[in-house]
Each structure stands twice: as C-alpha cells, then as structure tokens.
Amino acid sequence: MACHQAGQLPEAEQGYRAILAQQPGHPDALHNLGILALQVGEMAVALNLLKTVLEHYPQHAQFWLSYLQALIQADQIDTARQVLAQGRELGLQGEAVDALAAQLAVSEEVAIAAAEAEALNDVPADETMAATANLTQTEAAPAGDGPEPADVPADSPDHAVLLPEQAGAEPEAISDADLATPDTQDSTPADHDHADALTAAPSRVADPDPASASGWTFTPLPDSHAELAACHDEQALADSPPPSADDGPGHLAQGEAALIRQHYTDAWRALQQACRCLPEHAPAWLRLAQASYGLGRLDEAERHFRQALALDAGLTAAHSGLLLLGQHHSSLNADSAAQQHRALGEALEQRWPSAATHAAAPQPGRGLRVGFVAASLYDHPHAHVLLPLWQALASGSLEVLAYNDSPVQDAITTRLRAACAGWRDIYGQDDDSLLAQIQADQVDILIDLSGHLPGNRLEVFARQAAPLQVSWLGYPDSSGLSRMHWRLTDAFIDPPGVETRYSEQLWRLPDSAWCYQPLWHVLQQRPSSDYAVCATPALHRGYVTFGASQHAACLGPEVIALWAQVLHAVPDSRLLLELDGLEAGDGPLHVALTTQFVERGIGAHRLQLVARTPGRQAVRAHDMDIALDSFPVSAGLASCELLWMGVPLVTLPGPRAASRSGASLLSTLGYPQWIAHSKVDYVRIAKTLASDLARLNRIRLGLRVEMESSPLRQAQRFAEQMETALHSMWDGRQTG
Structure with missing residues (x-):
C-alpha cells in the first residue's frame, strides 16, 4: 500500500500479487490491483477485477463506488446506471453516491449531445467528450461522509449488504491493516470488520509517474487462466482469449477454472487437450479424472486417476479419487472398502511418523x-x-x-x-x-x-x-x-x-x-413467493413427473435401469434430471443419459435434462411430483431442499453409509414408509405415490409443516x- 501511495507501481503490483498468491480472492488486494490497472489505462482488466470483488463483497461501499467510477470512465453509461440502481436498492447511499449519480447524469446528457452533434456533423464527438471531462470534474460534488447505515432487521435479506458510514467519491485503494503481508495477516472477523467500516476516507494513491516507473508497464490481469480461476470471475473467463492448440498450461488452467465453477463439460474438453499437450504431467491427468467423474464417466475417471499415479505414485489426490469412485461400485463390499481406506491412511501417516505436539489443555479463560x-x-x-x-x-x-x-x-x-x-x-x-x-x-x-x-x-x-x-x-x-x-x-x-x-x-x-436451514432469503435471487409450497404439478399437467437433483456420478447403470422401470410402471410419466455437467445440450452427459434411457425403452420426449443452477434447486421442485434417490450413493443433503418444498422422496439404502443418507432424513422426518428394502419395493413405493394424486397433493402441502417441527429444523x-x-x-x- 505504501508503494502504491508513493507511486511505486511495479512494487505495488508485486505486493498485491504476493498477497493473492497466498490468499486468492483477497478482496482488498483484488480491489487495489483493479485501481492500479485503472490508473495506468488497463480498462478491461480494471473492470474485471472491480466487478469480481464487488460481486463477492457487496457489503463494501467503496467497492461499489470504485466499480461505478470505472464504468463511467469506460463510457459504459447504461451499465453504470443499472449498477447504481442495484446498489441503491441494497442500501447504497450518501453524498459520495449522490456525487457519482450527478456525474453519471452529466455523462448521459453529454453522450446524447455528442451523438446528436456527430449525426449533424456540427461538433466532432471527441471535442464534445473532452468538454464532458471538464464539465464532470467541475460539477461533481466532492467526496464526503455518508449517513449512518439503515436499520435493517437481522433476518432481512438486506442485512448482509448494510453499507459503511463513509466512502470517497472516486476509486481509491484500501489501506491500513487489511493489506498486511500474508505472514502477519489476521483474518478474524474483528479485523475484517475494521476493513469494512472505512470510517475515514482512505489515503489517496499517487497518480502514476512514468519517469518514476522506469519503463514499467502493468502486467494485465489475467496474466494466466489460473488467476481467473482464483478470482472466480465468469465474465472474465468468457472474455479471455482461448489458449492455442499446443498451449498445454493454458488448457490446464482453463480446465481448472471450469472445474471450480462445476462446468464439467467445459472442463473435460479443456483438460483432454491439456493431457494431449502434457502427457507426462500427472496433475493434468488428475484434473481430467475429476472432470470425468463430474460427468459420471466413472470408468474413464478411473483410468485417468491411475495414469496420474503411474506418473506420480505419491499423488494423494489420485488415491483419494479412487476411493471416491469405489463408493459408486455396489460390487465393492464394505470390508474391502474399509481395508482400502486404512491402507491409504497408514501410507499418509507413515510420511510423518511423529504426530505434531500440542498443549494439553486450552489456555485458562477460554472455551x-x-x-x-x-x-x-x-x-x-x-x-x-x-x-x-x-x-x-x-x-x-x-x-x-x-x-x-x-x-x-x-x-x-x-x-x-x-x-x-x-x-x-x-x-x-x-x-x-x-x-x-x-x-x-x-x-x-x-x-x-x-x-x-x-x-x-x-x-x-x-x-x-x-x-x-x-x-x-x-x-x-x-x-x-x-x-x-x-x-x-x-x-x-x-x-x-x-x-x-x-x-x-x-x-x-x-x-x-x-x-437444515433453507437459505433462499440469503441468496436474494427470487421473490419469496417462488419458494411457497404449491400444488403437485401432476394435478394440472395430467402426468406425474419424477425428479432428481444431484451429482451425475450417482447415476450409474443400475440407477438408470431402476428409474426406467419406475417410468414403465407409471404410464406417461416424465423424469426431470437437474445435474452439474448439463450446461451444453449436446454435451457428453446429455448424450449418454438420453442414450441409456432410450436403450431401456424410455423415449427422449419423457426426459427433461437441465443444468444444475446454484440457488435454484428449491424453485425447480415446483416441476417435480416425486423425487427419486440414487444408490449406492444417495443424494444426501441435496434431498433436504426437495423435502422442504413438499416433494416426497423414494430411497433405497444399502449396507454402506454412502447409500443411507436418504434413509436417515426420512427416518428423522417420520416417513420410513418411503424407504425401500429392494428394487422391487422401490418401484412399488414410487408407483403407489403416483397412483393417488389427491393423496400426493395432501402429502406435498403438509410436508413442510412436518419438516419444520422435526429435529431437522431445530438448530x-x-x-x-x-x-x-x-x-x-x-x-x-x-x-x-
């Protein structure tokens, strides 16, 4: 920060990057790097960084102001207007905000005048925009202190975005203890709150001085796809140029970024190319195995995990990947699985024969x-x-x-x-x-x-x-x-x-x-009415829709065969699958699932395959009448959202724990009758639920009330x- 204030921009950039290397996504380092990019004219980079940090930390007023100022400088007036309106809806206020609004209004007026002048060939647009810059600097109000935050109840959706008391009117770098070096950074909430408060306008950084920079130029972010993955900025990823065909590291970083976003099709394609370019690079095969797993291509995932181990026998993540795959093999008995887990555990502990030493008891005075x-x-x-x-x-x-x-x-x-x-x-x-x-x-x-x-x-x-x-x-x-x-x-x-x-x-x-606690009010993505329990959709559609929302790896051949039996047992029924990896309608997962159901006599018209969208699973429940659980790995906690929305669940537990989470939920909720004891029983339960729509609707309308009174909702x-x-x-x- 001191280097930034002194105009020592190469040193400042190096410091911010050092923080991000230790703590990817560090908000203040990302913000200040965005300000630095803005100062030296790297507008696209600045906008990406400032947008990223605002999206993840909307409680910082300074992040709103910095992004807005950058949009105005980039002449993205429509976007700036939309962002300002969104911020004000969430409580953004104060003199600094009013000053930006005035600046935005002037920019809009002059942009209109410029367009008209250019059309009439009266006034060159560049001269008009030069006048705008002068007018904006003259009329914009100075930075000032904003009012106290609005008094919002703790259970309000807006509570998470209460804004600080004061903020400057133009983009500025965050200072103070928030940019301590990684070795001394203390990330406790007390210190974080100190950063959020911004009770005094931060010190201004010096304008860049080309002479003092000794020919230095800002290295545009992203300088690698890996940094984009760390930022989790989807727009930046979309806007970045694709790596060349022979750029193995570029494809690897692109695939890793897609894995973080759980876009398994994109990851799988990029990582296949990475492995072609880097056939001796064990981490590339590891990532490809994880992408294959995400698409439910389990045999392929196993081959890739083993290839990674052939290149690096000590790659623990690949050993763990094989154990995870074993959960999906119903032929692997519990005792054999236990031996495999113990063998890996012993191998890990042998690397550190002596365990770390610790104090015998907590310090006096603390729990x-x-x-x-x-x-x-x-x-x-x-x-x-x-x-x-x-x-x-x-x-x-x-x-x-x-x-x-x-x-x-x-x-x-x-x-x-x-x-x-x-x-x-x-x-x-x-x-x-x-x-x-x-x-x-x-x-x-x-x-x-x-x-x-x-x-x-x-x-x-x-x-x-x-x-x-x-x-x-x-x-x-x-x-x-x-x-x-x-x-x-x-x-x-x-x-x-x-x-x-x-x-x-x-x-x-x-x-x-x-x-379990529903969190739709935190996400603020849709109105609360979308999360009300509605009548079972079969009443107005005329057919029953079975559904599942889980990981594609859980949908092995046995599961698909059993679900096909359920669809045959309930004529004209449909199946809605919401899965990660279905982003592309012609992707490998979409094709594989459709093919397997068609081979079992279920036409493609009876399938609805949709990509899993964060925060929308509860809304998707409006389209399901009955949920089908998978085996030998149950959907687990993902089923809670469907049950809370009134959708009954049919589950088939096995001898291993991975298959028994659905049974745990239903037992705690008081519905053991939906727990099947065989595949035949599974089909029977599903058919029985589907055969009486009036009863199915009564179950749906009463299930949330029962769940609210169960131990699942007693935090x-x-x-x-x-x-x-x-x-x-x-x-x-x-x-x-």
Whole structure:
C-alpha cells in the first residue's frame, strides 16, 4: 500500500500479487490491483477485477463506488446506471453516491449531445467528450461522509449488504491493516470488520509517474487462466482469449477454472487437450479424472486417476479419487472398502511418523476452540447445515474458527463468516503453511468436512494438526487415518455393528447427523413467493413427473435401469434430471443419459435434462411430483431442499453409509414408509405415490409443516447435541 501511495507501481503490483498468491480472492488486494490497472489505462482488466470483488463483497461501499467510477470512465453509461440502481436498492447511499449519480447524469446528457452533434456533423464527438471531462470534474460534488447505515432487521435479506458510514467519491485503494503481508495477516472477523467500516476516507494513491516507473508497464490481469480461476470471475473467463492448440498450461488452467465453477463439460474438453499437450504431467491427468467423474464417466475417471499415479505414485489426490469412485461400485463390499481406506491412511501417516505436539489443555479463560476445514463455504448443501449450527453455537461454550478452502465466495459466505469467531481463507495455501496456521491458532478440535473428496486436506490431518480430530458431513466413509479420532454420524447412517469399518470411533448424534436451514432469503435471487409450497404439478399437467437433483456420478447403470422401470410402471410419466455437467445440450452427459434411457425403452420426449443452477434447486421442485434417490450413493443433503418444498422422496439404502443418507432424513422426518428394502419395493413405493394424486397433493402441502417441527429444523437442539458430543470427546481424550 505504501508503494502504491508513493507511486511505486511495479512494487505495488508485486505486493498485491504476493498477497493473492497466498490468499486468492483477497478482496482488498483484488480491489487495489483493479485501481492500479485503472490508473495506468488497463480498462478491461480494471473492470474485471472491480466487478469480481464487488460481486463477492457487496457489503463494501467503496467497492461499489470504485466499480461505478470505472464504468463511467469506460463510457459504459447504461451499465453504470443499472449498477447504481442495484446498489441503491441494497442500501447504497450518501453524498459520495449522490456525487457519482450527478456525474453519471452529466455523462448521459453529454453522450446524447455528442451523438446528436456527430449525426449533424456540427461538433466532432471527441471535442464534445473532452468538454464532458471538464464539465464532470467541475460539477461533481466532492467526496464526503455518508449517513449512518439503515436499520435493517437481522433476518432481512438486506442485512448482509448494510453499507459503511463513509466512502470517497472516486476509486481509491484500501489501506491500513487489511493489506498486511500474508505472514502477519489476521483474518478474524474483528479485523475484517475494521476493513469494512472505512470510517475515514482512505489515503489517496499517487497518480502514476512514468519517469518514476522506469519503463514499467502493468502486467494485465489475467496474466494466466489460473488467476481467473482464483478470482472466480465468469465474465472474465468468457472474455479471455482461448489458449492455442499446443498451449498445454493454458488448457490446464482453463480446465481448472471450469472445474471450480462445476462446468464439467467445459472442463473435460479443456483438460483432454491439456493431457494431449502434457502427457507426462500427472496433475493434468488428475484434473481430467475429476472432470470425468463430474460427468459420471466413472470408468474413464478411473483410468485417468491411475495414469496420474503411474506418473506420480505419491499423488494423494489420485488415491483419494479412487476411493471416491469405489463408493459408486455396489460390487465393492464394505470390508474391502474399509481395508482400502486404512491402507491409504497408514501410507499418509507413515510420511510423518511423529504426530505434531500440542498443549494439553486450552489456555485458562477460554472455551474449546473448534476449527472447521471446508471447501464448501458458499452456496453448497453443506452451508444449509453449517450456518444454523454456527449461529446457534455462538451463544455456547465453543469458539468456532473456519478454514475456507475455496475461491468461491457469495452472499452465503458472508453470512458464514459473520457466524464464526475466526475466519481464514486458505485456498492455494500449502499444507505446511496450513499446519503452522492451525497450530498458531491453537485449535483444540479440528473437524474435516471433505474426507476423500477433491481438494481435501487429509495430509494436514495425517500430521495431527490439532489434539483432537473429527470427520463429519462431507465424505460418507472413513478417512482411514488413525489420527482422525472420531466420526460424527447417526444410527440410521451407521447402525450398530459397523464399527470395524472405520479407523475412527463413531459418535452417533441422538436425532440426525445434520440439521437444515433453507437459505433462499440469503441468496436474494427470487421473490419469496417462488419458494411457497404449491400444488403437485401432476394435478394440472395430467402426468406425474419424477425428479432428481444431484451429482451425475450417482447415476450409474443400475440407477438408470431402476428409474426406467419406475417410468414403465407409471404410464406417461416424465423424469426431470437437474445435474452439474448439463450446461451444453449436446454435451457428453446429455448424450449418454438420453442414450441409456432410450436403450431401456424410455423415449427422449419423457426426459427433461437441465443444468444444475446454484440457488435454484428449491424453485425447480415446483416441476417435480416425486423425487427419486440414487444408490449406492444417495443424494444426501441435496434431498433436504426437495423435502422442504413438499416433494416426497423414494430411497433405497444399502449396507454402506454412502447409500443411507436418504434413509436417515426420512427416518428423522417420520416417513420410513418411503424407504425401500429392494428394487422391487422401490418401484412399488414410487408407483403407489403416483397412483393417488389427491393423496400426493395432501402429502406435498403438509410436508413442510412436518419438516419444520422435526429435529431437522431445530438448530439450537442440534447445536446442543453437537456441543455435548465435542466436549465429551475432549474430556475422554483428557482422561484417556
């Protein structure tokens, strides 16, 4: 920041990039880099960066002002008008905003005059725009202090975007402690709130001085597709030029960016090309395997994971990928799966024979400090559990710290950040640094939410980063680590007798392994009426629509065969599938699914295949009469949204935990009659529900009321059970 203020732009750029290398998506570094790009005339780059940081941190008034000023400077008047209107709807106000509005009005008037003059050949447009610049500088009001934030109730959708008290009228660089170096950056909410307050206008940065820059020019962002992936800026990705055919790193970065956005078709295509260009590069094969998995191409994914391991036998993520694939093989028995998980866990722990050492007890005067390591702290099914839990725990004896391992941030991320006592953005941080960070934070209990899912941090847990380590929520099986001490579950997912399958001890929560909170009001994407329970659509359509909204990998041949039987059993019924990977209507997933159903006698006209859209699953439920769960991997938490919208669920649990989450939800909700005990029973339950539309409609209209009164929606009760479990685990460790 000091370099930026002094006009030392190369050094400033280097500093901002160093922060982003450690903390991709760091809001202030992205913002200041955007300001720097604006100062040196890299308008497209500046607009991309400033738009990105505003989209992910709309609570910062300065980010609105910076983006608006950049749009005006770029003569994007219509867009600036729309952004200003949107900001004002969300509470953006103050003298600085009024000054920008006045500047925008002048720019609009002069643009109209310029167009008219050019048409009449009276006044050259460039002379008119030069006059505009002078007029704008003369008439725009000076920067000033804005009013106090509006008093918005905590449960209002606008609460997440309350704006700061003051802000400057023109784009400025954020200063103070927010741009501490990565080694000293403290990301606790207290410090973050200090950044948000902006109670005094930040120091102005110096205008660029070409002489002092010694011939330096700003390196335009994105200078690699990887930085775009870190920014999660879809518009920038769309606008960036595609890599050349032989640009292996470019295709790899493009594929990784698409994976982050869960655009699996785009990722698969880019990564195939990356592997052609980089056949000896194990990470390229790993990413291609993950893209293939996202499209449900499981045999292909296995080949690619094994190719990655042939090139790098120590690539833990590829070993984890094979374990994840094993969840989808019904032929793999539970004992064999357990042996595979333990073997990988032992191999990881052998790399660090001595576990990290820790203090025997928390420091006097503080409660247990519980850290959650997650790559799902955004609009993701996990957030529906974590947000109500963390909010309820805030009044208890546990201190919650979040370690956010994703570049994706949205309105839900903002709420999650506010609900915990400490927050660390760790995406892109290496395992050694993360281990040191967790130890420096003095975490007592560390909870893993990823297991063997892509992007996991099991190598950190293998070193025993905290005295007590717990697995929960994300992965439906064992970590395989002896240093993962407990697994949080329930008696429906892990009934008595399965203990030998786990390296962890099992702690069965009394009601359910989860609670659930709808989050449509946080996303603010649609009016609340769209989330009201409506009559079952078959009443006015004349046919029943079965539906599923989940991961394509869950739709193996056995599932498709059984769903085809259901469609045959209910004449003229339809099937609506909402899946990641269906972005392209002619993509490989679309073609594969249509082909498999047609081969089983189900015409394409009975299928509706749509791309899964974040924040819209509940709305999609209006088109479904009955939800079908998959096996041997259940849809899990994704089913909660459909049940809350009144859609009954048919599920078929098997012997392994991955298949039993639907049964857990229905048992907790009080509908065990929708749990099938065989494939024949599955078809029978679906046919019975579809045969009486009046009864189906009564179920639909009453299901939300029943869910609201069930343990699934009692966050405080769930938090108390979680708190009891963690304290008991800790006490057992101390006495054991």
